[in-house]
Amino acid sequence: MQQAERAIFDLRRGQPIRVTSDGDSPDAVATAVETLTPATLDYLRTLAPGGHPALIITPNRARALGMEPGNAPAIRLPLRDDVAVADVRSLATVVCEHDHHRASADLEPADEAEYAALHLARAGKLLPAVVAIPVPATESDTVDRLQADGTILGVDATPALAVAASPRLEVAHVSDASVPLEDADATRFILFREANGLLEHIAVLIGDQAQWPDPLPIRMHSSCLTGDLFGSLRCDCGEQLRNSVRTIDQAGGGILLYLAQEGRGIGLANKLRAYTLQDSGMDTVEADCSLGFGSDERRYEAAVEMLRHLKVSRVCLLTNNPLKIEALEDGGITVVERRPLHGSLNPHNVRYLNTKAERAGHWLDELLSRALPGK
Ligand SMILES: Nc1nc2c(ncn2[C@@H]2O[C@H](COP(=O)(O)OP(=O)(O)OP(=O)(O)O)[C@@H](O)[C@H]2O)c(=O)[nH]1
Numbered sequence: 001m002q003q004a005e006r007a008i009f010d011l012r013r014g015q016p017i018r019v020t021s022d023g024d025s026p027d028a029v030a031t032a033v034e035t036l037t038p039a040t041l042d043y044l045r046t047l048a049p050g051g052h053p054a055l056i057i058t059p060n061r062a063r064a065l066g067m068e069p070g071n072a073p074a075i076r077l078p079l080r081d082d083v084a085v086a087d088v089r090s091l092a093t094v095v096c097e098h099d100h101h102r103a104s105a106d107l108e109p110a111d112e113a114e115y116a117a118l119h120l121a122r123a124g125k126l127l128p129a130v131v132a133i134p135v136p137a138t139e140s141d142t143v144d145r146l147q148a149d150g151t152i153l154g155v156d157a158t159p160a161l162a163v164a165a166s167p168r169l170e171v172a173h174v175s176d177a178s179v180p181l182e183d184a185d186a187t188r189f190i191l192f193r194e195a196n197g198l199l200e201h202i203a204v205l206i207g208d209q210a211q212w213p214d215p216l217p218i219r220m221h222s223s224c225l226t227g228d229l230f231g232s233l234r235c236d237c238g239e240q241l242r243n244s245v246r247t248i249d250q251a252g253g254g255i256l257l258y259l260a261q262e263g264r265g266i267g268l269a270n271k272l273r274a275y276t277l278q279d280s281g282m283d284t285v286e287a288d289c290s291l292g293f294g295s296d297e298r299r300y301e302a303a304v305e306m307l308r309h310l311k312v313s314r315v316c317l318l319t320n321n322p323l324k325i326e327a328l329e330d331g332g333i334t335v336v337e338r339r340p341l342h343g344s345l346n347p348h349n350v351r352y353l354n355t356k357a358e359r360a361g362h363w364l365d366e367l368l369s370r371a372l373p374g375k
């Protein structure tokens with residue numbers, strides 16, 4: 001498991017990794033497209049004289065490139081010899097007809113090792129795209145060279161896939177302090193850290209615990225740097241955050257879980273990329289899928305763990321998102337009641353909120369009907 005977590009760091013810092021496969025399929029040396037450099041691309045080419053590095057992408061990204069991926073969980077596109085780093089990066093990000101010519105027309109299902117490398121990049125909040133070169137066990141010269149090169153971390157495909165699909169989400173209480181807020185002055189912040197050391201989440205305990213109501217008002221809020229901190233008008237997050245603190249305080253106390261899942265789990269770098277795609281006409285779901293992600297990559301196991309740690313089992317959840325209720329119920333927390341939570345509409349966020357209602361099933365009809373004719 002630890003090797004896979006280290007492999008995520010290596011991909012983030014632009015270092016190739018070697019993924020070994022259990023089955024008959026070849027191993028792969030892979031590097032993340034986001035951190036790809038000309039030198040790394042050349043290095044991969046030296047590992048496969050006469051062979052071609054391939055771009056490994058998700059089915060959603062293949063669709064965005066106008067290809068039909070079938071049922072394969074990951075796609076390989078062999079890259080031409082003259083392909084440059086900028087071309088590879090645009091194949092992984094922009095939607096542009098001429099890019100198709102940069103990849104061979106032969107789209108193939110990726111091997112297990114390539115698929116695992118792709119998912120490690122995604123788990124590291126990088127663009128879900130890697131460049132990989134297959135290294136069959138019969139290529140003993142290359143295998144020896146890789147083993148002699150102490151800088152390339154080896155990781156087995158099976159644990160890599162397990163870590164990427166289900167990171168170690170158990171959390172530990174690290175530190176806490178009283179932090180009086182404008183909207184709730186009896187407030188305590190507790191910091192939890194995930195076991196793999198990657199993410200930190202905050203539980204904000206509001207009010208006097210001895211007097212807490214049952215069921216307990218809870219807000220699970222996914223971080224949104226642009227909205228929460230800077231008051232971005234593109235979404236409703238900042239107002240929801242402040243409204244939730246006020247509402248919980250007025251209800252006699254409860255907990256705000258501030259979860260490190262920026263951009264619905266795709267990370268801030270990718271959220272900014274998605275915003276740029278939205279500026280060219282896509283809605284929020286289309287933009288995320290076009291970058292190769294799913295429509296919502298968030299997970300709530302860490303939130304469930306934090307509530308268990310705080311001995312909370314019956315909640316009144318402040319949300320418009322049905323998936324959050326499902327996630328808590330799946331984790332054994334009873335959602336006795338749900339309360340809606342709204343920010344205000346403005347010309348910049350109305351389409352975003354409408355997409356949340358229409359494509360992700362958020363309960364926003366009442367809010368939208370005040371603004372949109374025919375709703
Ligand atoms: N990928 C992406 N993420 C966005 C966009 N706009 C906002 N977000 C993220 O969406 C998330 C919204 O989080 P929440 O407010 O907790 O959740 P929600 O799904 O809107 O549900 P509610 O509980 O009803 O507020 C945050 O992680 C934001 O960073 C966008 O256009 N693209």
Ligand SMILES: [Zn+2]
Binds near residue numbers: 224238
């Ligand atoms: Zn936001």
